[in-house]
Amino acid sequence: MPFRISPKRLLAGALFPRYSRFIDKLNRNALFLDFARANTATPLYDGRLEMFDDVIGRIGDGPIDYLEFGVWKGESIRYWSGKNAHPDSRFFGFDTFTGLPEDWDFRPAGTFNVEGHVPTIDDRRVSFVPGLFQRTLPDFLADFQPHNRLVLHLDADLYSATMYVLARLHHLITPGTILIFDEFGDVQHEFRAYHDYVASHIRECRTLCGSFQFYTAAFEVAA
Numbered sequence: 615m616p617f618r619i620s621p622k623r624l625l626a627g628a629l630f631p632r633y634s635r636f637i638d639k640l641n642r643n644a645l646f647l648d649f650a651r652a653n654t655a656t657p658l659y660d661g662r663l664e665m666f667d668d669v670i671g672r673i674g675d676g677p678i679d680y681l682e683f684g685v686w687k688g689e690s691i692r693y694w695s696g697k698n699a700h701p702d703s704r705f706f707g708f709d710t711f712t713g714l715p716e717d718w719d720f721r722p723a724g725t726f727n728v729e730g731h732v733p734t735i736d737d738r739r740v741s742f743v744p745g746l747f748q749r750t751l752p753d754f755l756a757d758f759q760p761h762n763r764l765v766l767h768l769d770a771d772l773y774s775a776t777m778y779v780l781a782r783l784h785h786l787i788t789p790g791t792i793l794i795f796d797e798f799g800d801v802q803h804e805f806r807a808y809h810d811y812v813a814s815h816i817r818e819c820r821t822l823c824g825s826f827q828f829y830t831a832a833f834e835v836a837a
């Protein structure tokens with residue numbers, strides 16, 4: 615069959631010959647505004663620690679399996695392990711520990727490089743999985759048995775990493791699972807990953823709270 619491209623597509627290509635990040639961002643911004651308008655009754659805080667405290671309060675004192683994707687120097691995993699004292703809780707931190715594997719907006723690959731040093735947290739419940747998620751997660755999941763309510767803290771900044779983690783963990787994400795996005799307001803990255811995951815995996819999530827006008831956001835999976 616001869617190769618043909620429809621006149622409509624050619625016209626669109628003549629008007630916009632190259633991919634426009636700007637137009638893409640504008641479109642996704644409209645989706646973000648739809649989300650914000652649909653969630654006007656959701657508690658919003660000035661800082662992410664207050665948002666974490668809200669989520670921690672909702673979870674209560676029970677044991678959790680907390681998986682954090684994007685650890686850097688360990689500030690957020692240290693906070694969470696300090697707040698949940700249950701002896702059966704487990705905290706896993708995943709990171710290259712050599713920084714972002716690709717450019718993220720104006721931040722070049724390698725940003726957040728800590729030269730392979732994992733944070734020192736004096737708590738036997740906390741462990742780290744160094745390496746690219748796309749390389750380490752399959753082996754981790756081969757051994758991982760969920761024991762407790764799952765809390766996924768998605769703080770890798772990038773669309774690729776966030777989308778990969780959500781899709782790869784889909785079988786463990788059940789009603790009651792908590793999803794936290796640290797850069798939810800980045801419409802081309804974490805917001806897009808959330809949007810694509812929910813749409814492609816037919817998920818329903820309840821918005822719990824946010825901070826910085828939904829720059830960060832927390833959800834509970836409903837179905």
Ligand SMILES: C[S@@+](CC[C@H](N)C(=O)[O-])C[C@H]1O[C@@H](n2cnc3c(N)ncnc32)[C@H](O)[C@@H]1O
Nearest residue numbers: 684686689690709710713714726746747770775
């Ligand atoms: C903003 S930092 C995390 C900050 C940390 N949660 C905190 O609050 O202090 C983002 C981290 O994601 C990591 N990261 C991004 N994509 C990754 C991937 N595909 N595999 C492993 N680590 C990744 C980077 O190395 C970086 O350290």
